[in-house]
Amino acid sequence: MPMNTQGRPTRMADNIATGGYAETTSGSKGLDQAEALIYERGTVEQTGVDLPEPSGRATRLGGLERQSELDMPGLSEPETMRHYVRLSRKNYAIDLGLYPLGSCTMKHNPRLNEKMARLPGFADVHPMQPAATVQGAYQVIGELAHWLMTLTGMPGVAMSPKAGAHGEFCGMMAIRAKLDADGQTHRRRVLVPESAHGTNPATAVQCGFTVDEIPADETGRVDMEAFKAKLGDDVAGIMLTNPNTCGLFERDIREIADLIHESGGYFYCDGANFNAIVGRVRPGDLGVDAMHINLHKTFSTPHGGGGPGSGPTVLSDALADFAPVPYVVQRGDDWELVEHEADAQGDPFGRMAAFHGQMGMFTRALTYMMSHGSDGLRQVAEDAVLNANYIQARLKHVMTPAFDGVCMHEALFDDRFLKDTGVTTLDFAKAMIDEGYHPMTMYFPLVVHGAMLIEPTETESKGGLDRFIETLEALALAANAGQTERFQAAPIHAPTKRLDETRAARQPVLRWTASNEPEMEAAE
Amino acid sequence: MRYLPHTDTDRAAMLDAIGVASIDDLFTDVPEAARLDGLIDLPEKQGELQVERAMAAMAGRNVSASSVPFFVGAGAYKHHIPSTVDHLIQRSEFLTAYTPYQPEISQGTLQTLFEFQTQVAQLTGMDVANASMYDGSTACAEAVMMAARVTRRMKAVMSGSVHPHYVEASKTLAKYSDVEIEVTSPELSSVDNVLAAIDEGTACVVVQTPDVFGNLHDLRRISDAAHAAGALVIAVFTEAVSLGLVEAPGAMGADIAVGEGQSIGVGLNFGGPYVGLFACKDDRRFIRQMPGRLAGETVDADGRRGFVLTLSTREQHIRRDKATSNICTNSGLCALAWTVHMTLLGEKGLKQLARINHETACALADALAAIDGVDVLNSSFFNEFAVRLPKNADDVVNQLAKVGVLGGVPASRLYPGQFEDILLVTATETNTADDIAIFAKALGGLI
Numbered sequence: 013m014p015m016n017t018q019g020r021p022t023r024m025a026d027n028i029a030t031g032g033y034a035e036t037t038s039g040s041k042g043l044d045q046a047e048a049l050i051y052e053r054g055t056v057e058q059t060g061v062d063l064p065e066p067s068g069r070a071t072r073l074g075g076l077e078r079q080s081e082l083d084m085p086g087l088s089e090p091e092t093m094r095h096y097v098r099l100s101r102k103n104y105a106i107d108l109g110l111y112p113l114g115s116c117t118m119k120h121n122p123r124l125n126e127k128m129a130r131l132p133g134f135a136d137v138h139p140m141q142p143a144a145t146v147q148g149a150y151q152v153i154g155e156l157a158h159w160l161m162t163l164t165g166m167p168g169v170a171m172s173p174k175a176g177a178h179g180e181f182c183g184m185m186a187i188r189a190k191l192d193a194d195g196q197t198h199r200r201r202v203l204v205p206e207s208a209h210g211t212n213p214a215t216a217v218q219c220g221f222t223v224d225e226i227p228a229d230e231t232g233r234v235d236m237e238a239f240k241a242k243l244g245d246d247v248a249g250i251m252l253t254n255p256n257t258c259g260l261f262e263r264d265i266r267e268i269a270d271l272i273h274e275s276g277g278y279f280y281c282d283g284a285n286f287n288a289i290v291g292r293v294r295p296g297d298l299g300v301d302a303m304h305i306n307l308h309k310t311f312s313t314p315h316g317g318g319g320p321g322s323g324p325t326v327l328s329d330a331l332a333d334f335a336p337v338p339y340v341v342q343r344g345d346d347w348e349l350v351e352h353e354a355d356a357q358g359d360p361f362g363r364m365a366a367f368h369g370q371m372g373m374f375t376r377a378l379t380y381m382m383s384h385g386s387d388g389l390r391q392v393a394e395d396a397v398l399n400a401n402y403i404q405a406r407l408k409h410v411m412t413p414a415f416d417g418v419c420m421h422e423a424l425f426d427d428r429f430l431k432d433t434g435v436t437t438l439d440f441a442k443a444m445i446d447e448g449y450h451p452m453t454m455y456f457p458l459v460v461h462g463a464m465l466i467e468p469t470e471t472e473s474k475g476g477l478d479r480f481i482e483t484l485e486a487l488a489l490a491a492n493a494g495q496t497e498r499f500q501a502a503p504i505h506a507p508t509k510r511l512d513e514t515r516a517a518r519q520p521v522l523r524w525t526a527s528n529e530p531e532m533e534a535a536e
Numbered sequence: 537m538r539y540l541p542h543t544d545t546d547r548a549a550m551l552d553a554i555g556v557a558s559i560d561d562l563f564t565d566v567p568e569a570a571r572l573d574g575l576i577d578l579p580e581k582q583g584e585l586q587v588e589r590a591m592a593a594m595a596g597r598n599v600s601a602s603s604v605p606f607f608v609g610a611g612a613y614k615h616h617i618p619s620t621v622d623h624l625i626q627r628s629e630f631l632t633a634y635t636p637y638q639p640e641i642s643q644g645t646l647q648t649l650f651e652f653q654t655q656v657a658q659l660t661g662m663d664v665a666n667a668s669m670y671d672g673s674t675a676c677a678e679a680v681m682m683a684a685r686v687t688r689r690m691k692a693v694m695s696g697s698v699h700p701h702y703v704e705a706s707k708t709l710a711k712y713s714d715v716e717i718e719v720t721s722p723e724l725s726s727v728d729n730v731l732a733a734i735d736e737g738t739a740c741v742v743v744q745t746p747d748v749f750g751n752l753h754d755l756r757r758i759s760d761a762a763h764a765a766g767a768l769v770i771a772v773f774t775e776a777v778s779l780g781l782v783e784a785p786g787a788m789g790a791d792i793a794v795g796e797g798q799s800i801g802v803g804l805n806f807g808g809p810y811v812g813l814f815a816c817k818d819d820r821r822f823i824r825q826m827p828g829r830l831a832g833e834t835v836d837a838d839g840r841r842g843f844v845l846t847l848s849t850r851e852q853h854i855r856r857d858k859a860t861s862n863i864c865t866n867s868g869l870c871a872l873a874w875t876v877h878m879t880l881l882g883e884k885g886l887k888q889l890a891r892i893n894h895e896t897a898c899a900l901a902d903a904l905a906a907i908d909g910v911d912v913l914n915s916s917f918f919n920e921f922a923v924r925l926p927k928n929a930d931d932v933v934n935q936l937a938k939v940g941v942l943g944g945v946p947a948s949r950l951y952p953g954q955f956e957d958i959l960l961v962t963a964t965e966t967n968t969a970d971d972i973a974i975f976a977k978a979l980g981g982l983i
Contacts, residue, residue, distance in 0.1 A: 050651050050879050059885035061618055063965070066891040072898060073782060074916025076752045080661050080787040082780075086882015089620055096648070096876060100629035103644035107628030120539055121632050124584050130622075133595025138608045139807030140945045141599065142937045148597030149806045155594075162578055174670035174808065175865040177852070188712055210852035214862035220712030223857045261565035292563060297570040308865065316625075316869025317645035318635040318667065318829065320809030336708070352952050362708035366611055366673035366701035366796075367807030379591055385581035388537045394559045395542055398550055401562055405554040418554070418562050445641055450634070456853075473541035474550060501837075506640035509837035513639075516834035516846040520823065522664045523654040 018519065044507065047098040051524045054085030060092050083526070102507040103317070104450045110472055110480055114422040114453040114465025115209065115257055117287045117309035124383065125312065125376035134375050139367040143348060149371065150340045150347030156378045157340070160305060160324055163389070165296030168332030170325045171339060172369045176284060179304025179323025180215040180251075182336060182364060186302055186327060187249050187278045188219045189334040189361040196276060199248040203272075205234055207257045207457035212282060221248055228459045232258035232415040232424070234268065243271060249278035254298070255285045257457040258415060259400065259422035259465065269299025278302070278330070286310045287469065288397055288421035291390030301328040307370070311377035322373035333358030338368050395470035396421040399477060403466055406481045410488040414460045421469075427462025435491040437462035439499035443490075446505045447483045537581055601804060601942065605971035607900070609920040609962025610748070610945040611672070611699050611774045612807065613799045615889075616966055621801050621876045625869055635829075635868070639844040640836075645868065646843035649831035652875040659779045659878075660771075660793035661786025662815035666828035667845075668871040669812025669863065672796030676702040676742065676772050677709035678827045678861055679794045679814065683740035683768045684715045685825045685860070691715075692740050693733040696722030697747035698772055700950045706742075715739070722951060724913055724922060724958070727753050731761050738767040740792075745771065745785075746778055748950065749913070749960065750920035759789025768792060776800050776813065777964075778918040780883075780890030792816045801877030802870050811870035824850060827861030892965045893919040896972075900963040903976040909983045913958070920962040922947065925983065929959040932982055941978045 039046035071077065087095060104111070111118035129135060137146055157169045170186075173179035184202075191199050202221040204212050206228060213223040224242055229235040233256065250272050255261045262268065269279050281295055281303035287310045289295075295303050307313045307322040327335055337360045338351035349368065353360050384392060397420050404413055404423035412428040413419075427437045441451030441464075453465040468477060491499060503509065542550075547559075556562060563571065582590075601614045608614070625631060629644055636642030636649075649667045656665035669675035680692045692710070694703055696719055707717050720729040727743050734741060741762045745753040759769045771785030773795035785793040797811040798804075816822045824847070832846035852859040881889060897919040905912045909926040925932055929946035936943035944962065947955035963972070 047647070049647070051654065054879070054882060056883050059882040059888075060620070060880035061885045061889075063885060063888045063892060066888060067895050069895055069898060071781075071894060072901075072914070072916055073894070073918070074752045074754075076754055076783045076916065078779070078781055078783050078787075080784045082658055082883040082886070084655060084658050084878065084883040084886065086885055087879055089618075089880065092620055092876065092880050093624070095879070096624045096630075097627070099644040099647055100624075100627045101644065102641070102647075103629040103633045104638070104641040105629045106632035106634075108632075111634055113634060116634065118634060122539060124587065126626060126631075128588070128591045128595075131592060131595040132600040132602065133592075133598040135803055135805055136600040136602055136614075137598045137806045138601055138606075138612055138614065138804045138942070140608055140610050140612070140949065141601075141942055142934050144934070145599035145937050145942065146806065148594040151594050151597065159578060162576060174674065175863070177862040177864045178670065178674075181862060185708070185711070210854070210856045210859065211862045211864050213857035214852040214855075214859040217857045218709070218713070218862055261563075263565045263567075266567050266570070289566070291576060292572055293566050293570050294572065294576075298567070314631045314869065315634050315865075317630055317633045317642075317648075317872065318868030319865040320670070320811075320867045320870055321865035322809075351949075354952065362711060363701060363704035364674075364708055365671055365705050365808075366699065366810075367671075370808040371806035372809050375591065379587055382579065382582055382587045382590060383539070383584070384537060386575040386578040388540070388581040390575060391537060391540055395540055395547075397562050398542075398547060398554075398559060401554045401556075402550045418556070418564075420562075420565075441638070442640070445638065450641065451638055471539055471541065474546040476541075503640050507643050508640050508840060508842040511639045511836045511842045511844050512834045513844050513846065516832040516844045517849075520830075520846060521833040522823075522830055522846075523650070523657050 044101065045098040047095060049524055050085055050087060050095060053095065054087040056083065056085055058088060059086040060089040109448060110468065110476060111450045112452040112466040112468055114467045115284050117467060117469055119312055119469040120471035121312055121314040122380060125379045128379040129372050129375040147347055150349060152374055152378055153340045154342055154347055156374050159381050160326055163290060164303060164326045165294030166326035167329050168327035168335055170327060170335045172336055172364050173304065173323040173325055174365055174370055175319065175321035176304055176306040176323040177211040177215060178364065179325040180211055180282065181218060182325040183280045183302030183304055184215050184219040185361045186331040186334040187280060190331055191248055193359065198246055199277065201246050202248050203242055203250040205252065207459045208251060208253060209257060209282060209284065212251045216251065232260050233262050236264055239268065243275045245276060247275055247277045249280055251280045251282060253282040253285055255288045255420040258424045259419040260415065261420055265298050284309060285421065288393055290393045291386060292393050301331050307373045307377040312380045313373045313376040320370060320373060322370035334361050336360050336362055336364045392470045399468040399470060399472055402477060403468060403481060407484055410485050422465055422467035424460060425464040426460045429488055430491055433491045434496040435499040437464055439502065440487060440491065442502035442510060443487055443499045445503035449480065449483065604940050604942055605974045606942045607944045607961045607963060607975060608942050610950065610960050611701065611796065612804055613775055613962060613964060614804055614966050615777065615799050615964055617801060617803055617877060618880050620880060621873050624876050625873050630872055636845060639842065643842060646831050648872055648875055650833065650843050652871050653831060655875060655878045656813050657815050660815040661784025662793050663818035664823060665815035666826055666830050668867040669814050669828055670867055671810040671812045672774055672794065673702040673705040675794040675812030675814045677706040679770045679792045680706045680740060680742060681709060681715060682825050682827065683770060686821050687739045687766065687768060689737055689739035691737045692717045692742065693730050693738055694719045694742040695727045695730050695744065696720045697727055697749060698742055698744040699748045699774055702772060724749055725751060730758060734761055734765050734767055736765055738765055740768040740770050742770040742772060744773065746775060746918045746920060749922040750917040751914050752782055752916040752918065755785065755788035755790060770794060775918060777890050777893055780886035781894055782918055797874045801873035809867055809870050811867040811874050825860055826850065827863055828866055889965060896965060896967050897963040900961065900972050903972050907976060907980045907983060919964055920960060923959050923961060925957050925959055927983060928956055932959065935982050936978055939978050941975050943975055943979060
């Protein structure tokens with residue numbers, strides 16, 4: 013078997029001798045097709061598009077015609093189709109099965125959303141067309157803004173953030189701008205629960221704040237005594253997720269909001285878990301000053317293998333003045349875009365990105381909202397919470413819920429039920445893969461040991477949940493019955509076995525190169 | 537409701553298994569004053585037919601680019617996307633897949649990202665690229681912050697002919713950091729005014745080529761000056777197809793190349809979602825400070841090649857308040873669309889496409905220059921250039937729209953109060969000779 017100097021096999025087809033996945037000559041197994049890189053398939057002479065011949069007229073490139081090589085292969089259309097269809101079959105997906113990922117809200121992605129987003133009047137319009145030619149586009153933004161403000165009970169919204177973390181940045185920038193405008197420039201400390209998603213502290217730092225962590229109490233909620241002790245006149249605010257990342261509603265949220273406000277700070281709410289309360293609770297009624305909403309979570313826009321997302325951020329009266337440009341306003345029957353700070357009513361903290369926001373996600377989310385209506389959305393939250401509690405109730409005799417009592421839309425377990433089995437949370441998760449399930453969120457939130465956070469969402473049927481529960485029950489029993497090898501070897505049924513992530517970080521190979529050698533050494 | 541599988545029987549059985557009487561018993565932690573008993577004041581649920589009608593009515597109020605002669609650019613470009621692309625990105629396994637954190641069941645996503653990263657690096661003439669940013673403007677902003685981290689200097693010099701949205705996004709990201717951004721004044725032909733601003737405190741020089749006015753710039757002189765002072769060069773582009781014909785940033789001394797990938801695979805979409813391209817040199821300092829996700833090659837327990845997300849210690853979910861960026865979700869499906877389109881093109885198709893774009897723009901330039909009173913200002917361009925009109929360009933654009941021509945973007949829309957007689961126009965492979973003739977005639981009629 014040819015290997016490089018690191019002892020790594022250099023071609024898939026030569027792994028035949030290992031006796032692993034590639035037990036066949038071709039490396040494929042039935043419907044599961046082995047598929048190499050385009051660089052190993054195509055050539056630079058091939059192309060899968062038919063374009064007219066250039067006329068060969070003189071260029072006006074100022075002597076800057078490209079001299080450097082591209083070395084990019086092409087593939088014909090049939091080969092392209094096969095390449096990506098084969099690769100697609102190596103992916104788990106919502107359309108295939110349940111993703112019990114806590115705080116990701118992996119609900120069904122309705123296909124009507126896709127159809128509406130592709131209407132030429134939405135897909136084939138340029139953001140810089142004159143306003144008279146894009147009134148319907150501005151209207152979509154305005155309608156969606158209205159739904160978001162009404163659902164959250166907030167008077168303002170910034171539509172331009174391009175993802176949840178970008179929305180966090182928007183909200184925290186508004187808070188920083190407000191504080192500075194009021195001369196409160198000594199307020200640079202932001203309180204963040206230990207259970208917070210990593211984007212929260214990362215965002216706070218981007219806005220020039222320092223992060224002060226608040227521990228959780230024994231119920232998994234903000235430790236109120238610790239929180240109160242951290243209040244002070246240098247506090248800019250708090251970043252809270254509600255329901256929190258343990259899947260629990262912060263009972264003391266009104267008191268937290270009041271205390272933060274009284275001490276001169278502002279309340280940022282991470283809206284990742286809005287699916288638990290949409291239609292039943294309005295964050296504006298809880299004292300929130302800014303909250304981002306993940307359209308790709310609560311409002312079903314597809315995850316697409318890692319985006320695109322959209323993170324519109326609702327704002328209180330105190331902060332709405334500082335909302336970024338651009339935004340749409342309605343004057344009579346016409347919509348206008350305010351895109352320059354000088355033309356804005358308030359005092360925008362700036363522009364966050366080019367153009368006007370993730371329009372493709374707006375059309376999908378608005379389609380989803382209109383389909384559900386206020387009654388359907390309320391049912392969404394109820395079924396989401398029902399489903400998570402059903403899982404918790406039916407598994408608590410074999411797995412260990414991290415906290416007592418009911419949960420909201422996600423159920424948190426820890427690894428106490430695996431104690432002394434030799435099976436870790438990671439092993440348990442990999443065994444789930446063999447059972448045909450994407451693992452739940454692992455090792456998050458950090459406040460619980462070996463965390464397993466399960467969020468089924470409302471689009472799981474009872475039958476589907478029952479099958480999932482029965483599988484986890486069997487796995488938990490198997491772990492405790494000493495079947496350690498099964499877990500440690502898992503997965504064995506996936507397209508690959510466990511992948512060496514340590515090696516990937518130590519010897520990063522971040523692209524294909526002709527030499528097939530590792531691209532760069534990483535000294536540690 | 538069609539997306540909610542439970543029947544009332546299901547719900548009753550589940551409540552029973554949980555041991556509560558009603559769903560309200562699961563919401564008892566909500567403060568009473570905040571509990572909503574009734575429905576929020578919004579329309580109630582609707583079937584597909586009604587929703588389609590409502591959305592189509594809004595879509596119908598917009599003039600789509602394909603329906604009229606169309607010459608709008610200024611950071612987003614109309615190109616033809618092969619039908620294979622949209623078909624593939626709608627496959628369930630790509631559309632409804634999550635971020636590839638469980639690599640064993642995400643090799644589809646991870647391998648396509650690895651290929652994407654390679655293509656982006658090749659296109660830009662750089663060594664390494666990430667798995668995408670939100671868009672070109674935020675990629676530019678993140679590049680500025682990365683340069684500050686790498687050089688440990690706090691001054692960034694941005695050319696005034698970088699797309700103003702990119703400048704503004706960069707200023708916003710840097711606003712409450714120690715990084716100061718100096719923007720030189722935008723000039724219609726040269727970017728050399730950045731040279732005077734480079735000194736020993738400069739972290740980076742940011743220059744766009746083709747710039748916002750469409751001019752092409754040789755970055756080598758600026759690179760030499762920047763590197764002599766210990767500063768990094770960040771090259772920006774908004775039209776990715778240009779790199780099929782124009783010299784790559786990596787060949788002109790760029791340390792980081794960032795830009796908008798929308799031209800390839802993604803479509804206009806009224807401004808988003810797009811796909812930010814981010815590439816840099818193969819330097820350990822750079823790789824460790826790069827924002828965004830990275831797909832890397834490795835092996836599995838059987839020695840078989842596979843791909844994983846790697847170098848995650850840069851990222852927010854591991855490093856939290858010490859992360860290189862707060863970015864989490866990026867632009868995965870748009871990156872897939874990009875890489876599918878690029879694979880269909882191959883370098884042969886890309887070069888041909890780029891050449892057709894340039895030739896069409898040359899034909900447009902000739903047609904417009906032939907109009908009395910209209911001057912084409914660029915001595916060099918790829919597919920976008922600036923014309924000077926004898927009238928206010930914003931008025932002209934609105935009047936052109938009334939006669940059914942989308943004739944470019946007034947420069948004053950990007951630079952309020954400046955360049956009021958300058959119009960930015962773009963031609964791509966989607967423009968026919970008829971389109972150009974109609975535009976020229978309409979414009980001539982208005983002057």
